[in-house]
Amino acid sequence: MALKFHNMSGFGQFCPVSRALEVLGERWTLLIMRDLLHGVMHFNDLARGLPHLSRGLLSKRLKTLCDEGIIVREEVDGGVQYSVTQAGEELRPLIYQLLRWGTRWRFEEPQEDELDPVLLMWWMRRRVVSERLPKGRQVVQFDFTEEPERSFWLLLERSDVSVCLDPPPYDIDIWVDGSLAALFEVWMGKEEFDGTIDDGRIRIRALPWQEREFSSWFSRSPGVPLVKEELARLRSQPDLN
Amino acid sequence: MALKFHNMSGFGQFCPVSRALEVLGERWTLLIMRDLLHGVMHFNDLARGLPHLSRGLLSKRLKTLCDEGIIVREEVDGGVQYSVTQAGEELRPLIYQLLRWGTRWRFEEPQEDELDPVLLMWWMRRRVVSERLPKGRQVVQFDFTEEPERSFWLLLERSDVSVCLDPPPYDIDIWVDGSLAALFEVWMGKEEFDGTIDDGRIRIRALPWQEREFSSWFSRSPGVPLVKEELARLRSQPDLN
DNA sequence: CAGTATCCTCGAGGATACTG
């Protein structure tokens, strides 16, 4: 008398929804796909973007995604590179639906455990639009007021952008200080940078031209256009439920 | 020195995608929502439709979905009834995306552990279109050729439809015998009933008018239109990857 | 019909250290 459900990872249903969830429903898998679809291609970059996911588990998930034909692993001049297949690319509309639903129904203020300044710095670093940067180097210091108060630095050059966790050996050009939560909200498109300046949650000190241009140097999260669209729709609707 | 990630169920990211997945990403949750969105409203019906999900876990998931405002639990004349809220209703497009992706990329033949004849009988029972039934009672016997060979009966009346696991005390009007896998494929819209008759995977014995009308008495899985649309698109496309 | 309570197992996944 075998135990019927022992060792079964599937749902035991011949249905495309449950078949899809057998691969996609595993913890972290769709977040890994979100990052891959946003152009993150290297193991260490994926790991940095998902700090709560252990490297061992990331490795396992990537292997499964390869086996399932959703991504491919290629060795490109000495390095390893992951990219999405057609099956992976076709997950984009699914991720969008998650983004829309999450924006409408679960987009309250950031929680304490979501305020990882290193993660935000890492996100910002990846989304600098180098053509918009001025010539030369811009050194930005961020002082976040949430406990524990810490500072971070961004070194912006057209040829290279880097994050520093310790004071860099350069003069500071731009100081940004204020609420990390607010900067996260700006980053995800829930607020506008100028709005958080106006309401005092974020302050910026720099030369007028730097102050004016600063926010244009970053293209924020890839989800911002959809988030803003959904928030606008939400505001224009009578509150159901 | 606390262990950073201990006891954390979330993903620690201020992002609508990860926020959505914190509720929806739990095992079984989206399949429960699939069934609720298809109109299943009672605890025991949900349990019957998800035979690999234990009643204890179903109870827990329903509680979470209530707490999250995705469904509501109401006591209606002595019984309990679950239904979706606006937030739950707005998961429909997400389920559709899962259906589409699953249809395109993971819709191979049914596996052995997916061939649960009781589940199929239960699905058929729920999707009988009583107005299309003839007057009186129609007794259908199903003989599935997969091991272990078993028979099932459907008693169809306009006023009531029931499944029997033991021979009912009536004469049989219609015999259906053949591959359970094939009938599952028909049910999900991967095949047409007439096609499986033509290729011999399913046989039907009855009076000519019954044989002609039989398949019209059921409206198959709610996903059938989308499944067929997606399969048609797939066939008309050059094979990528 | 719609669950709850208890007990127990096992495997997912974290921590840590190591590698070509």
Added chain:
DNA sequence: CAGTATCCTCGAGGATACTG
């Protein structure tokens, strides 16, 4: 840079029996 190997914990969830 891109992982692997080992060891260990703990909590998700199954089995079973019970309830108003």
